[in-house]
Amino acid sequence: MTARDKIKILYIDDEANNLISFKAAFRFDYNVLVANNTDEALKHLHNNPDICVILSDQKMPDKTGVEFFEEIRPSYPNPVRILLTGYADIESVINAINKGHVFRYIKKPWDEQDIRSAIDEGYKFYITSSMLAIKNEELQKAYNELDKFAYSATHDMRGPILSVLGVIDLAKNSDNIQDIQDMLGMMENAMLKLDNYIQNIHDYYNIRRGEVKITDIHFEDIVKDMQDIYEVTSKLSRTAFTTGTSQPEAFRSDEISLKIILNNLLSNAFKYQQKSKQDKFVDLNIEVAKGIATITVKDNGIGIPESSISHIFNMFYRATNEELGSGFGLYNVKDALGKLGGEIAVESKEGEGTVFRITIPSK
Amino acid sequence: MSSGKLHFIVIDDSKLDCFIAEKIIQNTGRCESVKTFQQATEALAYIKELGAAAAATIVFVDIQMPVMNGFEFVEAFEALPEDHRKAYSMYMLSSSINENDIAKVKGYSSVKQFLNKPLTASAISIVLENY
Structure with missing residues (x-):
């Protein structure tokens, strides 16, 4: 020993x-x-x-x-x-x-033997009671999350449904085709929001309960996937999407968790842009060196107020009024990183943009 | 003074819900003006700016909003001087089925009533019977 x-x-x-x-x-x-x-x-x-x-x-x-x-x-x-x-x-x-x-x-x-047996018995007692304390803490955390979850579910899931019901009620009493067209567009947005929320819940349970499956990661392929996913968003929002990958060595990790992390950070980067700004961009860069992957997601969007930065990884915390936010995304990122043993750092300035820098060790 | 024209303020972080409320209010025939705010902080600034000059106004405020929620808004409103507040009648709206929220609303003297979302023409007409 x-x-x-x-x-x-x-x-x-x-x-x-x-x-x-x-x-x-x-x-x-x-x-x-x-x-x-x-x-x-x-x-x-x-x-x-x-x-x-x-x-x-x-x-x-x-x-x-x-x-x-x-x-x-x-x-x-x-x-x-x-x-x-x-x-x-x-x-x-x-x-x-x-x-x-x-x-x-x-x-x-x-008597030496008495002391020895007292210490060994005491240690057993110590381990049992410490384990109990840890389990209780975990349980308390799970309860708190469940409470928050139930509270938010009524708002975030019922919210869009009630909005759509409200619009339907309005549309029934309107003969103006243009108005009805506008309302359809709004209903579509409300449903997209709900769908986004449900996908986030799915991610949440995947991270929470899902097994970590370690495989060889080819970052070029993952980046290619992300380019495909965000191609349309990038064009529609006139936001340039640039990427860079450098992976001279093998890297092992859980692909699903990595994708959840990238997806959340990228969708935020595209979502929280300054609408009227010229030269909007989102940059994704991944470098692997000495068994560590460093992922950087950078944008020149609205930024995060200084007073909010310490809260952004909390469940259901929302720093802005931007409509499509669920307050779930960055919480999932943090959770997934916890599983991979990674770290995240954020630098942001309101009106100038945000940089998320993630480091993940190879497993 | 029933059937007179009124001013309205709607505070809701959801653009769609602001739109619904605006339309329904306009359809009541009692609407002198309606202003919508997606941020409670902006509505508060507007109310402060009007000061004692404000005419009779009905306010619909959502409970769950980021940055400043409905309760925080009402608390900030209640801290304003009396003559700034007297023109306003406050109604709180929510999609939550949370009893705590509903009970909490009763604790605010400036809030007339708690209403369930979505705001409908019939719910508004009941509210307007009082004015």
């Missing part, structure tokens, strides 16, 4: 000799930190969040072991606490359990 795999434990005792003999006895089996007063112990706890088991002497000059445990419990609730003492009166045992929430109580002078 290397030092990294060993269970990290902290032992506090005011007698230097005890610390030395403790370390000598256990340093091969555990990653042992020692402290001869509680201040030093606090420093260790602060610098080593991965301490699993704390053993403390009860009788120390500045405070008792129980007092120390009681004091650290709010800030460091996870490590398992074991108390060592030579003076075993019933009062201190009761205090240790009720106030210090100790896991084991060991009498001094200690």
Whole structure:
């Protein structure tokens, strides 16, 4: 076992000799930190969040072991606490359990085997309760998302439907063909919006529940796909679409996740353009070097207000009034990147444009 | 003073919903003017600019909008001086079936009523009976 795999434990005792003999006895089996007063112990706890088991002497000059445990419990609730003492009166045992929430109580002078079994049992307890805490956190996150999802679904899915119903009601009472034609166009947009939203939900579940399938990635082919997808959009919106690819080495990743990422960033880049501006462009550049793919999506569109940048990856957050946004796209990008172990950085200036820079390691 | 002409303001981030509301309002025969805003911030600026000079106006505001939502708009409106506010009657609109939203609307003294989307000719005519 290397030092990294060993269970990290902290032992506090005011007698230097005890610390030395403790370390000598256990340093091969555990990653042992020692402290001869509680201040030093606090420093260790602060610098080593991965301490699993704390053993403390009860009788120390500045405070008792129980007092120390009681004091650290709010800030460091996870490590398992074991108390060592030579003076075993019933009062201190009761205090240790009720106030210090100790896991084991060991009498001094200690027996090595007792300590070892107390640490190993304590570690098992630590792992179980930490896992539980992590699972609970995940569960809470899933609940929160579900709540948000239900709330947004009523708005984002019913919204376009209700709009279309409203227009139908109007159109029924109109004999003006031109008006009705205009209304049809609007209904079409509302349906496109709904469709876009549903596709985003599909992406969301693909990323969330889908398996990652690692294959050889040929970025030239992917870029070609993107060119095909955005050819019409580019022409209709008079926005130049330029691309560059450089892939001198093999790259392995999940193609579906990569495509979800590119699709979202590109559709945003085309969507959030300044309508009347000349020389609109979207540029996609992919470079692979030393096992890392760097993807850059650049546009000279409306940009993102500084106050919004930190929120854009949140679910259902929308920074603008642009009609077709669902507040889902960048959330999916971030989620997909999480699966691929990638990172994203954004630079943007209102009225000038936005650059998204993504790095993804080859698997 | 029933059947007099009124001013209208519609605030909705959806262009289509603004259009629907505008048409329906124009069809009521009670419309002196109708202004639509896709951003609540712009509507607020407009109301501030008119100040105490505003004539009787009915406001329809959507709840879920990006940047400034309907609740934020009403809160900002309620912070305006009394003589700037007295001309306006506020109605909140939403496609949400969320009870919290509906309950929240009741907490705003300046909001007359919560209406479901889409705005229809019959819903508007019921509203207009009060004016």
